[in-house]
Amino acid sequence: MAPPAIEFRNVSKIYRRRLAGQEISALQDVSFEVLPGEVCAFLGPNGAGKTTSISMLMGFFYQNAGEIRVLGYEPGDVRAKQQVGFLPENFAFYKYLNAEKLLRFHMALSGIAVSTGGALIQDLLHKVQLEPYRQLKIAKYSRGMVQRLGIAQALISDPQLLVLDEPTSGLDPAGRKEVRDLISSLKSAGKTIFLSSHILSEVEQICDRVIIIDRGRLVRSGTTDELLGSGDRVEIVANQLSNELGLYLAERGAYIERNPHSVKIVVPSAQKRELAETLWNAGCDVISINPVRSSLEELFLKLVGGGEPS
Amino acid sequence: MKIRTIALNTLGSFLRDKLIILFCALFVCIVLLMMTPMLAMKAAATGENAAQMQTVVLGIVSAIMYFVSGFGSMLAAWAAADSVATEMKTGTILAVMARPVKRWEFLLGKFLGVMMLMSIYVLLMFGLSYLLAWMGGERIQSHPWVLLVYPLVRYAVFAAIAMLLVTVLHPVFSFAIVAILSVVALIVAPGQQVSNKFLAALKTTLYIILPSTTLLSEDRFLSITKASLTQTGWLEHVTTIAYGLDYAFVFLLLAMWSFHYRSLKRD
Numbered sequence A: 001m002a003p004p005a006i007e008f009r010n011v012s013k014i015y016r017r018r019l020a021g022q023e024i025s026a027l028q029d030v031s032f033e034v035l036p037g038e039v040c041a042f043l044g045p046n047g048a049g050k051t052t053s054i055s056m057l058m059g060f061f062y063q064n065a066g067e068i069r070v071l072g073y074e075p076g077d078v079r080a081k082q083q084v085g086f087l088p089e090n091f092a093f094y095k096y097l098n099a100e101k102l103l104r105f106h107m108a109l110s111g112i113a114v115s116t117g118g119a120l121i122q123d124l125l126h127k128v129q130l131e132p133y134r135q136l137k138i139a140k141y142s143r144g145m146v147q148r149l150g151i152a153q154a155l156i157s158d159p160q161l162l163v164l165d166e167p168t169s170g171l172d173p174a175g176r177k178e179v180r181d182l183i184s185s186l187k188s189a190g191k192t193i194f195l196s197s198h199i200l201s202e203v204e205q206i207c208d209r210v211i212i213i214d215r216g217r218l219v220r221s222g223t224t225d226e227l228l229g230s231g232d233r234v235e236i237v238a239n240q241l242s243n244e245l246g247l248y249l250a251e252r253g254a255y256i257e258r259n260p261h262s263v264k265i266v267v268p269s270a271q272k273r274e275l276a277e278t279l280w281n282a283g284c285d286v287i288s289i290n291p292v293r294s295s296l297e298e299l300f301l302k303l304v305g306g307g308e309p310s
Numbered sequence B: 001m002k003i004r005t006i007a008l009n010t011l012g013s014f015l016r017d018k019l020i021i022l023f024c025a026l027f028v029c030i031v032l033l034m035m036t037p038m039l040a041m042k043a044a045a046t047g048e049n050a051a052q053m054q055t056v057v058l059g060i061v062s063a064i065m066y067f068v069s070g071f072g073s074m075l076a077a078w079a080a081a082d083s084v085a086t087e088m089k090t091g092t093i094l095a096v097m098a099r100p101v102k103r104w105e106f107l108l109g110k111f112l113g114v115m116m117l118m119s120i121y122v123l124l125m126f127g128l129s130y131l132l133a134w135m136g137g138e139r140i141q142s143h144p145w146v147l148l149v150y151p152l153v154r155y156a157v158f159a160a161i162a163m164l165l166v167t168v169l170h171p172v173f174s175f176a177i178v179a180i181l182s183v184v185a186l187i188v189a190p191g192q193q194v195s196n197k198f199l200a201a202l203k204t205t206l207y208i209i210l211p212s213t214t215l216l217s218e219d220r221f222l223s224i225t226k227a228s229l230t231q232t233g234w235l236e237h238v239t240t241i242a243y244g245l246d247y248a249f250v251f252l253l254l255a256m257w258s259f260h261y262r263s264l265k266r267d
Helices: A050-057 A099-109 A118-127 A143-155 A173-188 A200-206 A224-228 A243-251 A269-281 A296-304 B002-015 B018-044 B050-090 B092-097 B103-135 B144-166 B171-187 B197-209 B234-261
Strands: A006-017 A022-034 A039-043 A065-070 A084-087 A161-165 A192-196 A209-214 A217-223 A233-238 A255-258 A263-268 A286-292
Touching (some): A006 A050, A022 A065, A022 A209, A039 A050, A039 A200, A039 A296, A050 A065, A050 A161, A050 A192, A084 A143, A099 A143, A099 B002, A143 A173, A173 A192, A209 A296, A233 A269, A243 A255, A263 A269, B002 B050, B002 B103, B018 B050, B018 B103, B050 B103, B050 B144, B092 B103, B103 B144, B103 B234, B144 B171, B171 B197
Parallel strands (some): A022 A217, A039 A209, A084 A161, A161 A192
Antiparallel strands (some): A006 A065, A209 A217, A233 A263, A255 A263
């Protein structure tokens, strides 16, 4: 069995302010794994320890306790970094370079022969739709363009593991969809993706695994199906519902929401057939029957007590 | 290849750095202002006062060269401190260090970028030395390599100290400390005797600890006067240059060690 792409084992991190004599615990005994080929969302409210965790994962910070492994190596090990692509939050750049020169710079740092990189650069810029702006100085780019360029630089060494800190930050809805599609295509290619995002509905669409931390502690981790449930309730949408029938359904444990043109009735899965037939028999037109899953947002708010995800 | 890439990128950023461009522009203005009285003196020289005027002219030329050389030390210190601090401040270091680059490679690349900048500066200083000597009506009596190698070694020492300091301090503090160290190194250089025993001991200790800018100064071997130049053997040259390089190397190693253990984050 292949080793986990990312492994945190009892990791703790304490920030020390020597002059003030303060100690702030940023992470406490955090353990989780991300398997190869998974798309994993790393969620938590502001100050939860996400950036600290990502920084330790990339070898920028050292942990005070515990062990971290990235593709089987210690964080910061050149052998691991050769296979990792990283997009920092608010990707910073050398303003005097253009997209092509920046990518060439990162290619050289990755040890890729710059002479053979022309086609690769063209392909990457095409992928992130920046080809027409390849000669424009990055200082003149919009935030969304900079973010797309950041994604291109993360992909430059064809990494096995992508660490993306807020990959859709600054992008418009169309740009966000492109990034989602790109992540899906990378997942299809067998890449492992570890991302943090504050747009939970997007995360829910693309992720296999979710890790939620709060105040430096791991509060939940598991596959999306494990965390959100596989549908123990169904939602029946009907065109109308009489008051008597409504009372009858409510007595059977149904939740009813009346809208101007339809009625939503959420019932336990075990009773869906019986209650749907009751509706039909009462002359109601059943428009749809769909399984109901908790949303990631609901779960997040339940676990972190309404803290803003970021 | 990685170190060269970082070094060339560092040089590129220096050549576009508005602060460095501004300081260099100010520096050129000051040099031009200093040259004005020199040219006026030279023009005013007559047959009777020629020798006296020539002495004044040579004094001005020496002052300009001293100023240019000193500015180079400060430029090296500032460029070294700023090159690392800017990467931290803007956060560009995060994308760079996410690449398969070791921390010492990054710092060495930065240091070599600073030395590339200082090499350009030394070449310009070299040209200016000959230009001033020609304008002053004299010729430089020194080996050209002395005028190139000695200042570079001195600047390497200043850059390495600044680079070490900036791994733990704000760049302005790092620069200020290097500036103070350079002044102290000048003060403690052997010369006037100090009567107080404690001060004498302190002076000697500081002279041993600090890199001697006097020893590493090309002025020791540079003469723009007609007086005969002190002959210096190869052994002394090699020893002095090795002394300077040793300082630079030790400080650079300390900077790499300190940088290895610091957290990399956007400041």
